[in-house]
Amino acid sequence: MATNTDVMDKLVSLCKRRGYVFQTSEIYGGTGSVWDYGPLGVELQRNVKEAWWRAMVVARDDIEGLDAAILMNPKVWEASGHVAGFSDPLVECGNCHRRFRADSGEIAKGQCPVCGAKDRLSEPRMFNLMFKTHMGAVEDAAAVVYLRPETAQGSYVNFLNVMNAARQRVPFGVAQIGKAFRNEITPGNFIFRTREFEQMEMQFFVEPGTDDEWFEYWRSQRMEWIAGLGITPSRLRFHEHAADELAHYAKRAFDIQYEFPFGWQEFEGIHNRTDFDLKRHQEYSGKKLEYVDPVDRNKRLVPYVVETAVGVGRTMLVALADAYREEDVEGETRVVLSLHPKLAPVKAAVLPLVNKEGMPERARRIHEALRSAGLHSFFDDGGSIGRRYRRQDEAGTPWAITVDGQTMTDETVTVRDRDSLRQERIGSDHVLSFIRERMS
Ligand code: ATP
Numbered sequence: 001m002a003t004n005t006d007v008m009d010k011l012v013s014l015c016k017r018r019g020y021v022f023q024t025s026e027i028y029g030g031t032g033s034v035w036d037y038g039p040l041g042v043e044l045q046r047n048v049k050e051a052w053w054r055a056m057v058v059a060r061d062d063i064e065g066l067d068a069a070i071l072m073n074p075k076v077w078e079a080s081g082h083v084a085g086f087s088d089p090l091v092e093c094g095n096c097h098r099r100f101r102a103d104s105g106e107i108a109k110g111q112c113p114v115c116g117a118k119d120r121l122s123e124p125r126m127f128n129l130m131f132k133t134h135m136g137a138v139e140d141a142a143a144v145v146y147l148r149p150e151t152a153q154g155s156y157v158n159f160l161n162v163m164n165a166a167r168q169r170v171p172f173g174v175a176q177i178g179k180a181f182r183n184e185i186t187p188g189n190f191i192f193r194t195r196e197f198e199q200m201e202m203q204f205f206v207e208p209g210t211d212d213e214w215f216e217y218w219r220s221q222r223m224e225w226i227a228g229l230g231i232t233p234s235r236l237r238f239h240e241h242a243a244d245e246l247a248h249y250a251k252r253a254f255d256i257q258y259e260f261p262f263g264w265q266e267f268e269g270i271h272n273r274t275d276f277d278l279k280r281h282q283e284y285s286g287k288k289l290e291y292v293d294p295v296d297r298n299k300r301l302v303p304y305v306v307e308t309a310v311g312v313g314r315t316m317l318v319a320l321a322d323a324y325r326e327e328d329v330e331g332e333t334r335v336v337l338s339l340h341p342k343l344a345p346v347k348a349a350v351l352p353l354v355n356k357e358g359m360p361e362r363a364r365r366i367h368e369a370l371r372s373a374g375l376h377s378f379f380d381d382g383g384s385i386g387r388r389y390r391r392q393d394e395a396g397t398p399w400a401i402t403v404d405g406q407t408m409t410d411e412t413v414t415v416r417d418r419d420s421l422r423q424e425r426i427g428s429d430h431v432l433s434f435i436r437e438r439m440s
Contacts, residue, residue, distance in 0.1 A: 004261040011261075011324050012190050014335065018395050020044065020320070021191060033187030033194050035313070040395055043345030043376065045198075048315050049177050051342060052200045055225050056175045063173035063202060064166045068154025070179060071145050076153050077130065079284035080277060081248055086149060087126040090185050094120035099127075101185045129182045131195075147181035152307060154178075155203040156277045159289055159303075163205075170291045170303050171214065173204035177312070189262055191313040198312035205291070205303035208275065211251075214306045215272045219254050222268055222308050226256065226315075230340035231322050235259040239266065249276040256310075258318045267318050268310035275302045319343055323396060329421070337396030338419050341439050348435055349378045349392045353385055353404040363403040366413070366431055373432050393418055398438075401431055 015021040019038035023030040037045050057065045077083045089102035095117035100107050102124035111118050131147040134140075148154070155162075155174040162174050177200045187193045206214045219238070227233055241253040251274050255266035278289045279302055293299035323337040341347065350367040352359035360381050370377035378397065380388050385402065392400050400416040407413050412425045415434060426434055 007261040007321075007324065008190065010326075010335075011320060014324070014337075014394060015041070015190075015320070018391075033184070034196050035191050035194060040345040041316070044316055044319070044339070044343060045312055047343045047345070048312055048319070049198075049200065051229060052225070052310070052315075053175070053177065056173075056200075056202050062168070062171065063175050063204075064162050064168060066155055066158055066162055066174050066176050067178060068151065068158060068176060070148050070181075071135065072148060072153065072157070074145055075284055076157060076281075077146050079280040080153050080156075081280070082130055082146075082149060083128070085248055086130055087128045088185055089124035090127040091124050092122045093117055094122065099185055104186055127183075127185060129184065131181045131183050149182050150180050150309070151176040151178045151199050151201045152203055152273075152309070153277070155201070156281055156289075156305075157285075159203075159205065159278060163291070169294060170301075171204060171206040171210070173202050175200075175202040177201075189260070189265075191317050192260070192262075192265065194313060197314075199309060200312060200315075201307065201309045203273075204306040204308075206306060207301060208304045211272055211274070211304040211306060215252060215270065218306050218308050219270045222270055222310070223256060226268070226318070229319065229343060230338075231258070231318060235322065237264070239264075247271070249273045258321070260317070260321055267314040268308065271307045271309065273305040273307050275304050277305060278302050334390065334393060336393040336418060339396040339398075341398045344396045344398050346376050346378045346392075346395060346397045347439070348375065348399045348401055348431070349380055349388070349397050350401045351379075351385065351388050351403070352381050353402055355381055357405065358408055359403045359405075362407055362428075363401075366401060366403065366428055370432060370435075375432065375435060389416065399435060403428075 018040055020041040022036045022038050024034040024036045025031050057063050090099050091102045091107060092099050093112040093115060096112060096115035098114050100113065107113060107121060110121055112120060130149050132144050133147065134143040135145045136143050155176055163172065178198065179196060180199050181196050184193055184195055187195055204214060204218060226236060235258055237257050239255040239257050246253055251272040253269060253271045256268040257264045257266050282289050289302060290300045291303055319339060323339045325336050325338055327334045327336065348370055350363045352363040364379060367377045367379040389400055398418050402414045402416065404414065407428060411428050413428050413431065414423045414425055416423045
């Protein structure tokens with residue numbers, strides 16, 4: 001019986017072997033919990049972002065896109081409360097000098113979880129999670145800037161810019177995909193908690209009083225979105241924040257959790273942030289961030305914000321963990337990533353059965369036709385057909401198109417389905433429409 005640690009170990013090693021995820025600067029021994037995405041990883045990442053952008057921006061009239069900068073005026077982080085309060089309690093072991101989150105549960109009974117020393121842990125002190133750097137040539141306190149720990153603030157400070165430029169009216173939203181940085185005390189679980197990561201965040205500006213309704217709406221929309229990517233419904237659930245879990249800005253918050261091999265954990269948050277952020281930015285900047293009703297000009301309001309915030313890497317880990325399967329096929333273990341075709345990095349592999357009788361050339365033509373139609377296809381003529389199928393199963397490629405002897409006489413190919421292993425023959429000029437139909 002494979003344990004859950006085994007499953008994570010296997011997933012991590014598959015990710016490296018197939019080019020999904022590499023440890024960053026690996027030849028130098030890596031660096032604290034930062035990862036690089038390889039050829040397949042970058043495609044999965046793009047597909048996750050594309051699915052989000054389509055659902056949140058392209059399919060709707062009431063959400064606009066934005067790409068704000070990572071480096072912002074440091075006042076932003078004073079106004080948002082991050083300078084004063086974006087901290088975790090940290091304890092240090094007096095013996096091995098390792099640091100842990102005091103609220104993580106791993107330091108129970110005053111014992112260091114790494115070296116085992118008893119009663120050597122320091123009192124908790126607050127540790128700010130923002131990365132600091134300096135802007136310009138002078139490295140003094142006046143030049144301190146932060147790497148943003150969330151994209152949301154870029155949407156708040158641009159609230160009026162976006163609304164006016166796009167001629168939007170409340171209710172409307174601003175969507176962003178971008179990098180964020182947090183100097184996490186205890187990162188880990190592969191790409192689950194990293195110090196550099198990407199977020200997909202949407203801030204929906206609404207009239208106060210309608211916020212509860214919009215909150216419910218976005219909560220169900222976001223659950224629908226993740227379920228639409230084929231994630232096992234029984235491994236998804238909501239977790240409502242109790243009063244003592246709520247962030248300083250939040251009136252109400254739900255996490256969407258996934259049952260990872262290491263337990264139920266959040267991968268998306270839906271937050272009712274009230275008018276906290278906009279009001280604070282008004283206060284700190286001295287600029288009005290109000291919505292003026294276009295019909296009744298006397299009606300002015302500072303909108304409430306319903307936020308949906310999800311990590312790209314965490315969503316990738318949800319997809320990968322959910323897709324990973326080991327099956328017994330005729331006495332052999334088959335490892336397969338059953339990724340939703342929308343997410344699969346490569347949609348089809350085109351394989352000549354043998355490397356002769358014109359098969360490679362014929363297969364290459366099909367492969368090139370798929371590529372020029374915009375479908376990511378992979379040509380592979382190396383090794384036995386069984387081994388080539390296995391490689392594609394591990395990579396998560398939904399369909400394998402095989403050119404064989406019969407192709408050369410009647411222009412048909414076999415299509416092998418990654419999940420059911422069923423094979424069917426179709427005309428070689430139908431391959432593109434076959435895949436397109438199933439993708440939609
Ligand atoms: P956590 O409690 O796990 O630290 P959070 O509640 O602080 O997360 P938010 O600030 O709501 O998270 O961020 C929204 C989303 O961004 C999270 O649900 C997660 O998907 C992603 N995220 C946050 N921190 C990290 C991180 N260190 N590494 C990877 N993804 C992250």
